Amino acid sequence: MTPNRDDGATQQFHNKTYKNIPYNQFADSFKAKSWDPHQWADIFAKSGARYIVLTSKHHDGYCLWNTKYSPNWNAMERGPGRDLIQELADAIRQHPAGMKFGLYYSLLEWQNQYFAEDRRNGGRKYPKEVVLPQLREIVEKYRPEVIWFDGNRGQTDEYWGIKPFLSWLYNESPVKDTVVVNDRLGDGCEGVHGDFKNCRDRFQPDSIPDFLWECCMTIGSSWGHNKYLESKYYKSSKQLIELLIRTVSKGGNLLLNVGPTEDGLIIEEETERLIQIGEWIKVNGEAIFNTVPYQPTTSISRDMAYTKGNDVIYTFILNERCFVDGSIELKGLIVASYNEKVIQVSILSLDGPLNLESKVIKSRSRYLDIIVSVPMSCLSTLNPPYVLRISELNTH
Numbered sequence: 001m002t003p004n005r006d007d008g009a010t011q012q013f014h015n016k017t018y019k020n021i022p023y024n025q026f027a028d029s030f031k032a033k034s035w036d037p038h039q040w041a042d043i044f045a046k047s048g049a050r051y052i053v054l055t056s057k058h059h060d061g062y063c064l065w066n067t068k069y070s071p072n073w074n075a076m077e078r079g080p081g082r083d084l085i086q087e088l089a090d091a092i093r094q095h096p097a098g099m100k101f102g103l104y105y106s107l108l109e110w111q112n113q114y115f116a117e118d119r120r121n122g123g124r125k126y127p128k129e130v131v132l133p134q135l136r137e138i139v140e141k142y143r144p145e146v147i148w149f150d151g152n153r154g155q156t157d158e159y160w161g162i163k164p165f166l167s168w169l170y171n172e173s174p175v176k177d178t179v180v181v182n183d184r185l186g187d188g189c190e191g192v193h194g195d196f197k198n199c200r201d202r203f204q205p206d207s208i209p210d211f212l213w214e215c216c217m218t219i220g221s222s223w224g225h226n227k228y229l230e231s232k233y234y235k236s237s238k239q240l241i242e243l244l245i246r247t248v249s250k251g252g253n254l255l256l257n258v259g260p261t262e263d264g265l266i267i268e269e270e271t272e273r274l275i276q277i278g279e280w281i282k283v284n285g286e287a288i289f290n291t292v293p294y295q296p297t298t299s300i301s302r303d304m305a306y307t308k309g310n311d312v313i314y315t316f317i318l319n320e321r322c323f324v325d326g327s328i329e330l331k332g333l334i335v336a337s338y339n340e341k342v343i344q345v346s347i348l349s350l351d352g353p354l355n356l357e358s359k360v361i362k363s364r365s366r367y368l369d370i371i372v373s374v375p376m377s378c379l380s381t382l383n384p385p386y387v388l389r390i391s392e393l394n395t396h
Contacts, residue, residue, distance in 0.1 A: 024111075027062060030079035035264020037084075037091035043266060045097035047274035048281035050289070052092050053102040053148050053255060056085055056138055061109035065141070069133050089142050102146025103138055107131055107160055107184075109151075118159075127161045135165055143175050148255075149184040157186030157193075182214070196253070204243075205250060208293045214253040217243060219270050225259035234269050237276035241385060244277065244288070245316045249305035251293045284348050284387045287314035297367055298332035315388040323374055329361070333368040333390070345372050348387040354378060356388075 044052055057063045057070075064084040066076035075084050085103070092101045107127075109115055114126035138144065147169075157163065162185045170176050183194030191199040196212040203215050219240065220226070221233045235243075240256065247254045256277075258270045266274075281288060287307055294308035303319035315330055322328050343360070346353030356378075362369040372388065379386065 023060070024073070027073070027078040030075075030262050032075075032080040032082065032084065032262070032264035035080075035084075035260075037088045038095075040088065040266065041091040041095040041097075041099070043271055043274055044092070044099060045095055045278075047256075047278040048285060049099060049256075051100035051102055051146060052088075053104050053146055054085060054088055055104040055106075057106050057109075057134070058104075059106045059108060059110050059151050061106075061112055063134070065138065067134055067137055069130050069137070085138070085142055089144075100145045101142070102148060103142065103144040104148040104150060105135065105138065106151035107149060108154070124159060124161070127159060132161050132165055136168075139169065139173050139175060139179075145175060145178050145180070147179060147181045149182055152184040152186050152189065155186060157189055160186055162186060204246065205252075208250045208295065209252075213251065214255050215243070215247045216255045216257065218257045218259075219273055220259070222259060223257055225261050225267065227261075231269060234273070237273045237280075238384065240273055240277055241280050242318055245305050245318065245385060248288050248291070249293055249307055249316065280383055280385075283350050283383070284385075287316070287348065287387045287389070295334075296330075296332035297334060311391065313390040315390065317384070317386040317388065320379070320384070323376075323379075326375060327371055327373045328388075329369065329371050330388070330390070331369045333370065335366055335368055343370070344389075344391045345370065346389045346391075347374065347378060347382070348389060349382055353389050358390075 054064070056065065061070060061073060062078075063070045063074040065074060065086070066083055067074050072078060075082060089101050092099050109126075109130070112126055112130065114129055118124060118126050135147075139147070152160065166181070169179060169181070173179070180195035183190050183192065183197045183199070185193055191197050191211075196214050197203075197209075198214055198216055202217050203213065205213070217240075219235055220229050222229055244254045256274075258266050258274070260266050286309070291307035291309050291314065294306040294313055296306065301322070303317070303322050305316040305318065307314045307316075313333060317323075317328065343358060345356045345358035347356060348354075357373040358370050360368055361371050370390070
């Protein structure tokens with residue numbers, strides 16, 4: 001909820017439920033009493049995640065660490081009485097899955113008086129007294145490998161002081177050799193600057209971008225926990241896996257948002273979906289990680305997507321209607337050379353690739369059309385979306 005906003009459904013709900021309790025008093029009821037950072041790390045690892053980004057501070061300015069630049073408005077002084085960032089950072093880094101740890105940081109604060117003064121008089125007191133000191137604080141203390149900026153709009157990167165901060169970050173900071181940042185660095189920076197681009201929330205390009213990018217997406221319809229959200233508003237695990245496939249097949253990363261409760265629990269609807277994504281990745285992860293986008297010469301159906309490994313093409317089958325009479329045609333595969341006798345087509349499974357019968361039905365110059373027989377009895381043992389592996393091709 002945006003503090004001090006006098007209209008909208010959220011404010012109406014607040015007035016009806018909490019009467020005249022001011023926003024900042026909710027910090028005292030935030031206890032995270034059931035929070036177990038190691039349990040979180042286990043859930044994230046089981047999902048197949050490679051990196052985690054924790055919200056260190058959102059637009060309300062409340063900080064999850066003990067910062068002297070937000071006195072009496074942080075998790076050590078108000079609420080849990082704990083350094084939540086340090087606890088999760090330790091749990092993530094101690095976990096055998098080897099996940100990377102990152103931090104989200106909101107540049108703006110809705111209620112900060114320095115920020116309000118700057119907007120009135122054109123000054124820069126807020127970034128000098130709060131933003132830049134806090135950014136150095138979290139980098140030096142927690143050493144994040146991702147800094148995920150947000151809340152940049154309405155002010156330029158010059159106002160935020162981003163350039164000198166990045167100069168220090170990349171040249172002198174303790175994470176100078178490993179850290180990456182996104183593109184929300186000031187007005188006009190989205191899709192232009194940054195080590196990787198978010199462009200906007202839920203970004204999904206129509207074609208393969210010529211830059212590194214990430215899709216930030218919710219599991220439900222809300223970025224934070226909403227206990228009144230009905231189950232029908234949560235995406236299914238199949239929808240989320242298809243989103244992962246479409247993202248990776250266009251060269252992107254997927255950053256999937258979860259909204260924990262005030263007790264520090266990840267709700268069942270979100271935990272279940274994370275685990276199911278991880279179970280699918282156990283079988284099909286080789287088509288996701290360490291691959292690059294691949295584009296056949298023919299137009300790609302919405303029911304199929306592709307990635308490429310080392311002389312291996314992966315075909316994601318997103319809809320069973322792609323199979324006609326127990327077979328599927330893969331058209332316009334680009335190869336430098338091939339030997340039809342040694343082309344191997346298999347379908348990924350928990351027990352390893354299952355070999356399938358295939359035949360080249362057309363070849364022209366560097367392009368192939370292949371028909372693959374896929375018994376329905378084989379599909380019945382697998383969880384969709386299915387992944388075909390075409391190997392022994394020279395794709396360079």
